[in-house]
Each structure stands twice: as structure tokens, then as C-alpha cells.
Amino acid sequence: xxxxxxxxxxxxxxxxxxxxxxxxxxxxxxxxxxxxxxxxxxxxxxxxxxxxxxxxxxxxxxxxxxxxxxxxxxxxxxxxxxxxxxxxxxxxxxxxxxxxxxxxxxxxxxxxxxxxxxxxxxxxxxxxxxxxxxxxxxxxxxxxxxxxxxxxxxxxxxxxxxxxxxxxxxxxxxxxxxxxxxxxxxxxxxxxxxxxxxxxxxxxxxxxxxxxxxxxxxxxxxxxxxxxxxxxxxxxxxxxxxxxxxxxxxxxxxxxxxxxxxxxxxxxxxxxxxxxxxxxxxxxxxxxxxxxxxxxxxxxxxxxxxxxxxxxxxxxxxxxxxxxxxxxxxxxxxxxxxxxxxxxxxxxxxxxxxxxxxxxxxxxxxxxxxxxxxxxxxxxxxxxxxxxxxxxxxxxxxxxxxx
Amino acid sequence: xxxxxxxxxxxxxxxxxxxxxxxxxxxxxxxxxxxxxxxxxxxxxxxxxxxxxxxxxxxxxxxxxxxxxxxxxxxxxxxxxxxxxxxxxxxxxxxxxxxxxxxxxxxxxxxxxxxxxxxxxxxxxxxxxxxxxxxxxxxxxxxxxxxxxxxxxxxxxxxxxxxxxxxxxxxxxxxxxxxxxxxxxxxxxxxxxxxxxxxxxxxxxxxxxxxxxxxxxxxxxxxxxxxxxxxxxxxxxxxxxxxxxxxxxxxxxxxxxxxxxxxxxxxxxxxxxxxxxxxxxxxxxxxxxxxxxxxxxxxxxxx
Numbered sequence: 001x002x003x004x005x006x007x008x009x010x011x012x013x014x015x016x017x018x019x020x021x022x023x024x025x026x027x028x029x030x031x032x033x034x035x036x037x038x039x040x041x042x043x044x045x046x047x048x049x050x051x052x053x054x055x056x057x058x059x060x061x062x063x064x065x066x067x068x069x070x071x072x073x074x075x076x077x078x079x080x081x082x083x084x085x086x087x088x089x090x091x092x093x094x095x096x097x098x099x100x101x102x103x104x105x106x107x108x109x110x111x112x113x114x115x116x117x118x119x120x121x122x123x124x125x126x127x128x129x130x131x132x133x134x135x136x137x138x139x140x141x142x143x144x145x146x147x148x149x150x151x152x153x154x155x156x157x158x159x160x161x162x163x164x165x166x167x168x169x170x171x172x173x174x175x176x177x178x179x180x181x182x183x184x185x186x187x188x189x190x191x192x193x194x195x196x197x198x199x200x201x202x203x204x205x206x207x208x209x210x211x212x213x214x215x216x217x218x219x220x221x222x223x224x225x226x227x228x229x230x231x232x233x234x235x236x237x238x239x240x241x242x243x244x245x246x247x248x249x250x251x252x253x254x255x256x257x258x259x260x261x262x263x264x265x266x267x268x269x270x271x272x273x274x275x276x277x278x279x280x281x282x283x284x285x286x287x288x289x290x291x292x293x294x295x296x297x298x299x300x301x302x303x304x305x306x307x308x309x310x311x312x313x314x315x316x317x318x319x320x321x322x323x324x325x326x327x328x329x330x331x332x333x334x335x336x337x338x339x340x341x342x343x344x345x346x347x348x349x350x351x352x353x354x355x356x357x358x359x360x361x362x363x364x365x366x367x368x369x370x371x372x373x374x375x376x377x378x379x380x381x382x383x384x385x386x387x388x389x390x391x392x393x394x395x396x397x398x399x400x401x402x403x
Numbered sequence: 404x405x406x407x408x409x410x411x412x413x414x415x416x417x418x419x420x421x422x423x424x425x426x427x428x429x430x431x432x433x434x435x436x437x438x439x440x441x442x443x444x445x446x447x448x449x450x451x452x453x454x455x456x457x458x459x460x461x462x463x464x465x466x467x468x469x470x471x472x473x474x475x476x477x478x479x480x481x482x483x484x485x486x487x488x489x490x491x492x493x494x495x496x497x498x499x500x501x502x503x504x505x506x507x508x509x510x511x512x513x514x515x516x517x518x519x520x521x522x523x524x525x526x527x528x529x530x531x532x533x534x535x536x537x538x539x540x541x542x543x544x545x546x547x548x549x550x551x552x553x554x555x556x557x558x559x560x561x562x563x564x565x566x567x568x569x570x571x572x573x574x575x576x577x578x579x580x581x582x583x584x585x586x587x588x589x590x591x592x593x594x595x596x597x598x599x600x601x602x603x604x605x606x607x608x609x610x611x612x613x614x615x616x617x618x619x620x621x622x623x624x625x626x627x628x629x630x631x632x633x634x635x636x637x638x639x640x641x642x643x644x645x646x647x648x649x650x651x652x653x654x655x656x657x658x659x660x661x662x663x664x665x666x667x668x669x670x671x672x673x674x675x676x677x678x679x680x681x682x683x684x685x686x687x688x689x690x691x692x693x694x695x696x697x698x699x700x701x702x703x704x705x706x
């Protein structure tokens with residue numbers, strides 16, 4: 001009985017992201033209709049330029065990668081209870097480093113050039129991401145505000161570089177020269193835009209999954225996210241975890257910048273990222289912090305982006321701005337759906353507790369009815385539902401180690 | 404550097420400060436009640452758009468300002484539904500609403516303001532205060548501006564007084580510091596947070612409207628260009644207090660005005676470095692200076 005209800009809750013939890021997306025598409029269709037466009041034709045255009053041909057599929061993949069990588073990083077930080085909302089800035093700094101190595105670094109041959117540039121991108125992103133981590137760990141300053149501020153510092157820095165010192169000769173817009181082939185990520189599938197950045201992203205998915213689920217560092221990260229004070233008592237150096245989680249998070253965002261420069265764009269330019277780092281926050285959440293969920297969510301956003309580009313060129317003249325509206329609405333509905341879900345879960349937990357208790361006190365009964373007291377629902381966002389067990393796991397591990 | 408160029412710099416600095424001031428004072432109220440609005444930028448952007456659209460439809464700048472307020476409040480209400488009703492994380496909601504605001508205003512620009520006729524509205528006239536405006540150097544900056552600039556600066560003492568000297572303001576801060584305690588003392592926490600959030604939306608919308616209706620007379624894509632984030636930084640740099648916020652904004656807007664008029668001063672600082680300034684000084688102030696005042700304890704925490 002209880003198990004069936006639990007199962008039902010789990011099903012709802014998986015259904016919420018899907019439902020949110022469909023609801024967002026429906027609202028956007030109404031908006032398109034109201035503004036005189038034909039929503040069915042618009043969606044047909046979007047679908048055909050997102051998945052309608054090998055080239056379209058390739059475009060979707062290429063647009064998914066720079067969102068997937070920062071989203072993985074944001075999920076790692078969030079597992080440690082940290083909000084890295086500065087992925088956009090880390091992405092730009094990574095792009096800057098990759099372009100710097102590719103344009104002014106040692107003359108290497110492929111694949112060593114590209115590899116070095118990607119490593120530089122990760123290192124730069126890690127440094128940029130570590131700044132809010134350090135300030136949080138050692139000065140107690142909220143990482144949200146610092147990482148957000150650093151986004152605009154990074155963007156202005158890149159703007160300065162591409163408008164001034166690194167501006168390509170005879171360029172009509174702020175951009176560097178195209179990087180040499182030894183530093184480029186080659187096209188994987190001829191006739192599409194799919195480049196080796198896709199492989200980089202897939203490796204990153206596996207590596208981040210491994211780091212979080214199968215290493216002691218991952219256990220510490222999840223433990224700090226679940227219960228910071230408890231982890232400290234158990235001997236976890238919390239400041240080290242905070243800084244390293246933010247650095248890894250930044251490295252993944254920086255890698256996205258490197259992939260954009262060396263793969264898709266071939267150069268560093270102003271406006272390299274169209275809010276990829278911010279959308280990645282929504283993607284991490286939409287994917288419920290799970291690597292496979294994040295892959296699915298970034299494919300969805302990539303498809304929407306590719307589809308939106310199709311809208312722009314299509315005859316209807318439907319504004320492509322409908323795409324960010326769909327993306328944002330999907331996440332707004334997701335947030336509301338998760339809120340409703342947490343209430344359901346709290347009620348369920350209260351009901352379970354009531355059933356287990358030997359003598360149900362009248363007060364408990366009313367609590368179970370209203371769902372107000374009883375076990376508090378876990379604070380959404382700062383901790384992941386799976387992470388609740390991480391501190392316990394760490395405790396078990398410590399006990400096994402012995403004194 | 405002549406006195407007339409300094410005078411022009413100050414005129415620009417004061418008028419650039421007004422939109423930031425509206426948004427930042429709104430955010431000060433909201434953050435003191437424990438609600439953080441990363442979507443401050445989005446609320447400004449929506450206000451900037453609805454302001455121009457309203458002024459166009461109703462042929463009135465003042466009704467335009469009213470529409471700007473309504474636009475800001477609408478986006479704030481979405482944040483409220485997500486965070487205050489459904490307990491969504493305030494940061495996530497804010498980030499997503501920024502994306503929504505940029506998308507929705509870009510869409511609206513094409514669909515509603517597409518024609519160039521629709522996207523051009525008269526701007527507010529300047530109101531010259533006799534005598535005071537002829538004070539050398541600072542006179543034109545302080546006493547020869549449009550009405551909404553004066554209102555923005557007069558709001559600073561008003562917000563200070565409300566927050567510090569009224570029961571409402573003290574209850575608001577209690578909600579931001581110790582929501583549970585405030586609740587047990589009979590303060591309606593949820594209602595206070597809603598009120599603070601909607602006031603913030605109204606002021607941010609007004610700030611956006613100030614940008615388009617008092618300044619540019621038109622809406623362009625992403626017209627706010629990060630001003631909401633600068634206002635957000637100003638609230639932190641200003642220590643969550645109205646006078647501190649005013650100081651921060653005057654610093655940022657003077658730097659901005661200096662950037663615009665840099666040639667007049669023969670300066671060769673790349674403008675990107677001046678554009679970084681608000682963020683860099685905020686980070687440095689937080690990291691290096693002794694913290695005079697911390698953020699409200701329950702900031703961003705849902706209750």
C-alpha cells in the first residue's frame with residue numbers, strides 16, 4: 001500500500017519535467033496564435049530544423065553541448081549545496097584561455113594543440129569558479145552574488161580583448177582570427193556541424209557521474225551538501241570541498257567555452273554565449289541534477305535553439321524570441337510542479353509516520369491532514385533528495401574505517 | 404578639465420543614477436524582507452517595454468509609467484507565485500525570469516512595437532528649478548532634471564524612514580532576519596514578503612520606464628543591458644541600507660557618465676574596464692573591507 005503510493009510519487013516526480021515542457025509549448029502556442037502566427041506551422045518549422053534531417057540533428061547536438069557542460073558543473077556545485085550562478089562568466093573565461101593558447105601559444109600539432117587549449121580553458125574556468133568558492137569558504141560571503149558579479153567582469157574582459165588587443169585584422173565585428181587547424185576540434189560527421197566537442201561532452205558526462213557517485217571526493221561533496229555541520233564533525237574539511245566543488249564546476253563551464261571557440265565558432269568573439277551559462281542552471285534543475293537527466297534537458301534546449309534558428313529563416317516571420325519564452329516557461333512550470341510535489345511528499349511522509357506510530361496522538365492526526373507539521377519537507381534547491389543519505393553513508397564509511 | 408565639463412558629467416551622472424536608484428531601492432526593501440530578486444534586471448526590462456508600449460497606446464507618458472509599474476509588478480508576481488507560494492528556490496526562479504523577460508520583451512518588440520512609429524514616444528521634459536539650478540557646477544545636475552529624477556532621489560529618505568522609523572518597516576526587517584520569530588509575534592510573514600516583493604517589482608518597473616520614457620523614448624532589445632545587475636550590486640555594496648545604496652549608485656553612475664564623456668576628459672581608459680567597475684568594487688568591498696553590515700539572515704530562504 002505504502003510502496004504503491006511511494007511508487008506513484010516517484011512516477012509523478014519523473015512526469016513533472018515532461019509535463020512542464022508540454023505546458024510551456026502549449027502556452028507559447030497560444031501566444032503565437034494571439035500574435036497572428038500559425039503555431040502549428042511554427043512548431044512544424046521548429047521540429048524540422050531541430051530533428052528533420054541529419055544536418056538538423058547535428059545542429060541540435062552542437063547547440064546542446066555548450067549548455068550540457070556548464071549544467072553538469074552547476075549540478076556538482078549544487079550537490080555540495082553551492083549555487084554557481086556564474087557559469088556564464090566561467091564559460092567566457094574558458095573561451096578566452098582556449099583562444100589565447102590557440103592564437104599565441106606553442107605551435108603544436110593536432111591533437112596536442114586542441115588538447116592543451118581545452119586544458120587551458122578548464123584551468124581558467126576553474127580559477128574563475130574558485131574565486132566565489134574561496135570567498136565563501138574563508139570569508140563566509142554568499143557565493144551567489146560573487147559568482148553573478150564575476151559574469152559581467154568576465155564578459156567585459158572578453159569584450160575588451162576582442163575589440164582591442166586580439167581583434168583580427170580587417171574584421172568587421174569584434175572577434176579574433178580563426179584559430180589554426182591544429183587547435184580546432186574537427187568535424188565528426190561530414191555534412192553536419194557536429195564536431196569533436198560532442199565527444200568531449202560525453203566524456204565529461206561519464207567523468208562527472210564517476211566523480212560524484214564513485215569517488216570519496218564525490219561522497220564528501222554530497223555529504224557537505226546534505227549536512228555541512230555534520231560533515232565537519234565527521235572530519236570533512238568543508239572549506240576544501242567548497243573550493244574544489246566550485247573549481248570543478250567552473251572547469252566544466254570553462255570547457256564549454258573552449259569547445260565553442262575551438263569547435264563551433266573557430267574563434268573568440270563578442271557575444272560568444274547566448275546565455276548558455278544561465279540556461280544551464282535551468283537545465284541542471286530540469287534534469288534533476290542527474291547526469292542523464294541533464295543530457296536529456298540540454299538536448300531539449302539544443303533542439304529548441306536549433307528550431308528557433310529555423311523559425312527565423314522560415315517564411316512565417318514568427319519571432320525566434322518564442323524560444324527563450326518556451327525555455328523559461330518550462331522551468332517556471334517545473335518549479336511550481338516541484339512545489340506541488342514537495343507538498344504531496346510531505347503529506348505522504350506525515351501519513352507514513354502516522355501509520356508507523358503505535359499510539360497516534362490526536363495532534364499528529366491533524367498534522368497529517370494538513371501536512372503542516374510532521375517531517376519538514378527538505379529545503380528545495382540547496383540539497384538534493386539523494387544527498388540526504390550522503391552524510392549517513394559517510395558516517396557508515398567512517399565507522400567501517402574504525403577509530 | 405573645465406568646470407563646464409564637470410558640470411556636464413554631473414548632469415549625466417545624476418540622470419543615469421535615477422533608473423538604478425528605483426530598482427535598487429525596490430531591491431533594498433525586498434531583500435530586507437528576505438526575498439532576493441535576481442530577476443531585477445528582468446523586471447526593469449519588462450517595465451522599460453510596457454512603459455513604451457503603454458505610452459504609445461494611451462498617448463501619455465504618465466500612463467506609460469503606470470504600465471511600466473504594472474509590467475514590473477507582473478514579473479514580480481510570477482516570482483512570488485513560484486517562491487512564496489510553491490517554495491521554489493529564489494535564485495533559480497530569478498535566473499529563469501530574466502530569460503523569460505528577455506524573450507518576452509524581444510517577442511513583444513517584434514509583435515507589438517514592430518513599426519518604428521509605435522516604438523517612438525515623447526520623453527519627459529526637464530523641470531528647471533529657478534535660482535537653485537543656476538548654482539555653478541552642481542546646479543544643473545541637481546535642479547535641472549525631469550520630474551522622475553527628483554522623485555527617485557526623494558525616495559531615498561522615504562525608504563529610509565519607512566524601513567527605520569515605521570512599525571511596518573521594522574516588521575519587514577524582522578521578516579527578513581527571523582521569519583519564525585516574526586511570525587510568532589503576530590507578523591503575517593507571507594503577506595509582508597508579498598508586499599515587499601510587489602513594491603520591488605513596481606519600483607524596478609518604474610526604473611525600466613525611467614530608462615525608456617525619460618531617456619531614450621524608444622525600446623530596443625535588451626535595453627537595460629545589465630543595469631538590473633548593477634542595481635543588485637549596489638544593494639550589496641550599500642549594505643542593504645537606502646543611504647548606502649544611494650552612495651553606491653552615485654559612484655557607479657559617475658563612473659558610467661565618465662565613460663560616456665571620457666573623451667572630454669582626455670582619458671584613455673577602455674570603457675570595458677569602467678563597465679567592470681561596479682562589480683569589481685562590490686566584490687572587493689565584500690572581500691576586503693570589514694563588513695559593516697551583513698545580509699538579512701533569511702535572505703533567499705523560503706519560510
